[in-house]
Amino acid sequence: MATQIKNILFVCTGNICRSPFAEGLSKKLVGEKGLEGIAVGSAGLFALPGNSATSLAQRVAAEYDVDLSRHSAKSVSEKILTSSDLVLVMERSHEEDLLASFPDAAGRVLLLRHFGRHGSRRRGIADPYGLQYEAYRFCFLDIQDAVSGLVEYLSGSAKTFEPILVSCYEGYKTNESPRSFEWAGRTYKIMKIVDRWYDANLDERSEVLDYFKVRADDESTYIIRYNRLFDSWAIMLR
Numbered sequence: 089m090a091t092q093i094k095n096i097l098f099v100c101t102g103n104i105c106r107s108p109f110a111e112g113l114s115k116k117l118v119g120e121k122g123l124e125g126i127a128v129g130s131a132g133l134f135a136l137p138g139n140s141a142t143s144l145a146q147r148v149a150a151e152y153d154v155d156l157s158r159h160s161a162k163s164v165s166e167k168i169l170t171s172s173d174l175v176l177v178m179e180r181s182h183e184e185d186l187l188a189s190f191p192d193a194a195g196r197v198l199l200l201r202h203f204g205r206h207g208s209r210r211r212g213i214a215d216p217y218g219l220q221y222e223a224y225r226f227c228f229l230d231i232q233d234a235v236s237g238l239v240e241y242l243s244g245s246a247k248t249f250e251p252i253l254v255s256c257y258e259g260y261k262t263n264e265s266p267r268s269f270e271w272a273g274r275t276y277k278i279m280k281i282v283d284r285w286y287d288a289n290l291d292e293r294s295e296v297l298d299y300f301k302v303r304a305d306d307e308s309t310y311i312i313r314y315n316r317l318f319d320s321w322a323i324m325l326r
Contacts, residue, residue, distance in 0.1 A: 103132030179212035203237035205285035249322035
C-alpha cells in the first residue's frame, strides 16, 4: 500500500448509488479540510456508462449538501485502477470480483468500512438500489461514517503527537475509559469524551490507533491517541 494517497477510487456494482455517495461526500469533506492534491473518483464493476445516479440517491445526497445531478456512471477499467493509490469497495464480493479481473490491484483494495468510525469495520455496505427512501438514507449515513474516518486518516498523517500519561477508570480496558492525562507538567481531568474514531495501519490491515476528542477541566478540547500495539498514549499538538 502506498504511503502517499493521492488518488482514491470508490467501487460498487453499478456506480449509481453507493460509490457516487462516497465520491461526492469525499470531495466535499476533503475540500472542507483543505486537503490539497487528493483526487477522488468512482466506478462500477457492472456499470452502464453514462447512467445517472438514481433519483433517490440524488435526493438523499442533496439533503446533505452533496450534488449528484451531474454524475455519469463509469466502468472499472485497468486504466482507472492503475492511477488509483487506494481502491475502496462496498462489499467483499466487489473485492473478489475486482481482483479476479485485475490482479495487479492487489494490495490497494480495501472495504470502505475499513475506515468506519462506529460499528463493525469488517462488514459491507448494503445496496439500496430498488429500495425506498429510508434504505438510501441509511446507506448514505453508513458511507458518511466511513468516509469521515477516511478523511480523518488523510488529514491525520500530517499531525504531530507528543507522548503523555493517561489514567483510566478501574475495571475498563485501557483504550475505553481515559479519565485524566498528564501533559506539560499538569494533570488534566477529562470532563467529556466528545468524539471517538479509529485509524489503521493499511499495510498490515490491523486496527492500531484509537483517537479521542476530549473536553478537559480547563474547558479546552484536546485530541489524544492510544496506540494498541505499544500500549502508549499521545496528544495532538496544536
